Amino acid sequence: MKRKSATEKMRKGPWSPEEDTILLEHVRNNGARNWSLVSFLGLLPRTGKSCRLRWVNKLRPGLKKGRKFTPEEEQKVLDLQAQFGNKWATIAKYFPGRTDNDVKNYWSIHCKRLARARHDQRGPLIGISDQVANLKTNAVSVASPEEFLASEEQEAVQGSNSKGNSDSGTSSTILDPQPDLNPILHNPVQNLPPQPAPFDPIFDLPPLPEICYLQPKPRSVNLSQDRHRQSTRFFEGEPEVGSMDLGQTQLTNPNHHCLNYEDGLLDSGLDEFMDSVPSVLPPPEEFDDLSDILDSFEPPVLKSPH
Template identity: 90%
Template sequence: MKRRSATEGMRKGPWTPEEDAILFEHVRNNGARNWSLVSFLGLLPRTGKSCRLRWVNKLRPGLKKGRKFSPEEEQKVLDLQAQFGNKWATIAKYFPGRTDNDVKNYWSIHCKRLARARHDQRGPLTDISNQVANLETNALSVASPEELLASEEQEEAQGSNGKGNSDSGTSSTILDPQPDPNPILYNPIQNLPPQPAPFDPIFDLPPLPEIHYLQSTPRSVNLSQDQYRQSTQFFEGEPEVGSMDLGQTQIIDPNEQCLNYEHGLMDSGLDQFMDNVPSVLPPPTEFDDLDDILDSFEQPVLKSPY
């Protein structure tokens, strides 16, 4: 008898804003855990894994959206990869707002560029290979592209399964050359500027000293019957009917990190809500931390006209 697959009947592919809103609501109610509950309760035809991934990579507050890696971040990725190997989750902890997927994707592109540069170096150097070579020598004092590639090739030759064992010492013959002309080769981290304490990419938020959140989103507005009906439909997961103007949530943050929270919230689907709701702005409210902002959203936002 054929066993029913856990993923049978589950939806795959891109997430819709409606699904995002439902998932966000689940996290608000249950926290970022019990992912299987989402499908178990019939909230979404998605596997728990899929839900978790969506939250971690796209919905959770604090994510940097659509920003390429800066040169500083690129260098840090290179240095940290040299130290930790392909421990992307570990490396991502040094990049508030970045996910392991971000770092992993960046690195895979980086490897492709290296491979192409190396291939090109066997023939005439092209502009791109020169650029990559310059990038590597400037940004990476850890190892030359050749050393990195040789290291990777040796790992492959040794039958490495690629599961993050580059810190197992097998690559030391490559990265452990002669008397070190460049100490960073052995301990790349020590030459980095002081790093913030790694934070939990799931729940912990990066340190945000002396931050004031000014919240001016209407907590209480008067709606027409039609507006109220539409708004509550959204809450129940119906197709989007408007957008909640979280853009009116003014968040002042000297480190700009709170702006990321704002974007994270907006991108989570709440921005597609209450677009046509009249704004009656109460005096700005100060919050001490992000949790207070999130809590404020759990309070009634709408006044029933009934």
């Protein structure tokens, strides 16, 4: 059998049905492993990594065809992200039929959407420390994937046994394994012990003021993640206050060493803003844990409206 040399050109881009067929045949014969064998044997001009990705994200049996996230799934993603951070593979375990790529894609869209929405509603500001603290304190306790799936199955059984309970399908299983007993979702006015509200990484941060200054300068600004069409307006000469299109990820993870500070644009033009970015950033290793990050920031100084 003809074997591909290591230097032979690897194909990139979309997969054809024929390639999928060959890959499926490989999995049938060898199992979902030894991915580099596919290119080594000359079955496909694809890297092993590419083959594995194709299998995991598209060809693997049991994947959901309808890809759009339901409101329940969306809430679940928010809850789990608050708990695990950007551990998409871990989070994806709570979503049978979804891949980490699905979750990741949803999250990035979600954050962009909320960031945009947030630009329209600015109010009083708290410091980044408080914002990060919010991220931590709002984290909810989440069952393990195994426990979660077990509870899903149990819920399915219960649902089929008691058809009259239509609420159970709409509440967050993560927050509340027994949805009907969740005081937030079902008895919002009742005086019950406080429960952690489902956390929204954008809206749960306080609105921003019309004018504020950052102190000290932001450690990192995520300009490079601005993307093609969506970002062109910003770079083509409209450094309007707060118009920066946020990147996909850095605003999402409080544990990331580069805190995204979208509001560095507040009350400043693009040039000033760029000047404010330190040219040399400390390496990630300097941030051993979240407290290091928090300690590195002073609370923002609010300019008095008077």
